[in-house]
Amino acid sequence: MTLTISAVEGLPELREGDDLARMIAERADLLDGDVLVVAQKAISKIEGRIVRLDGRKKVDVILGEAKSVVRRRNDLIIAETKHGFVCASAGVDNSNTPGDGWIVLLPEDPDASAARIRSALAERFGVAPAVIVSDSFGRAWRQGTTDVAIGVAGMRPLLDLRGTRDARGYELASTVIAVADELAGAAELVMGKADGIPAAIVRGFAVPEGEGSARDVVMPPERDRFP
């Protein structure tokens, strides 16, 4: 089994209202069964989620985007976003903006963003890959970020192997694999952070079929073993 992960290169700087599905379809040879991973920042740009601070403090924007604050230490805020994701600064970022005084917010509904890209590709270009919107999250106990899925369309984000058996016939205890997060992380390896590559295509992976939501990956608080 071999996967390929290809960067979608040559896109111009994105602006609000850009037809990202067309821009990707013109530059990439998409096939059904592919997984198209699009960086959150690209989605936020085309959806007008890059905004001016206009005198507001960044911390107030972060608190406005947060449903709750999970941890706070000096200027570091770990917050639960309105979508339920727990991440630094409630996903508010000030890199890759048009300049000082601008700030990037997460898409309002990243699943819907993924679904719009998917249906635009299906309706106008005749190809319906699974779509993942990815973002870089920090982790408890480990340094560095890895990209994870904050929106999905055309797939379920979790592969549930409970009840299946290992190579020797023994039942796997309770194995649920966050494949959408692994796909997002794999795509990050070709997208980089500073290269202006907002999308990548994973070919050869059989995604868990069905219509899921990235919110399926959010741990219900009562089941969380960690915090």
Next chain:
Amino acid sequence: MTLTISAVEGLPELREGDDLARMIAERADLLDGDVLVVAQKAISKIEGRIVRLDGRKKVDVILGEAKSVVRRRNDLIIAETKHGFVCASAGVDNSNTPGDGWIVLLPEDPDASAARIRSALAERFGVAPAVIVSDSFGRAWRQGTTDVAIGVAGMRPLLDLRGTRDARGYELASTVIAVADELAGAAELVMGKADGIPAAIVRGFAVPEGEGSARDVVMPPERDRFP
């Protein structure tokens, strides 16, 4: 930029003392610059880290492998391993064992395990890929496991972009990417959990050069923003 991720297929069930470097070299067309990802369970098997419970309770084995217990709720234990990794059951697992009453422990020193595979490949087969030993870890706030690096050789596990600039010339604030974890997760997508595929090869990724340790990914407690 395109990466390929290929499963190393056709390996027999592994036993203590097996020459895993040879078994992989005979089945895979490795090149310098590749990243060879080997599942922890394969390493534990060849290193004799599959042991009989011999009347001990699993919980006592877990506590014996732990440096400290981070969270405990009923039979779920999140523990810090002797290496510094925080994970469920201190990495102790009872799937993919020879049968009931057996249990798999993490390698004593997964960096050294990775280095042994790398030098065996270099000395006897003339090829020196970077090597990652991977394991499936749960995460705070998110469901499902993703594979991460618990041992590395021939690379640094973190890509440090601090001080570099984005496509518009603005300095990236504090971006450190855990590429070894993303590589491990990408490899998991072709290895699966129940297929008897203990290794995968990632080709086309420029790893951060140097000699690192998977312990570099462990967050120093005083810097941890999450727990």
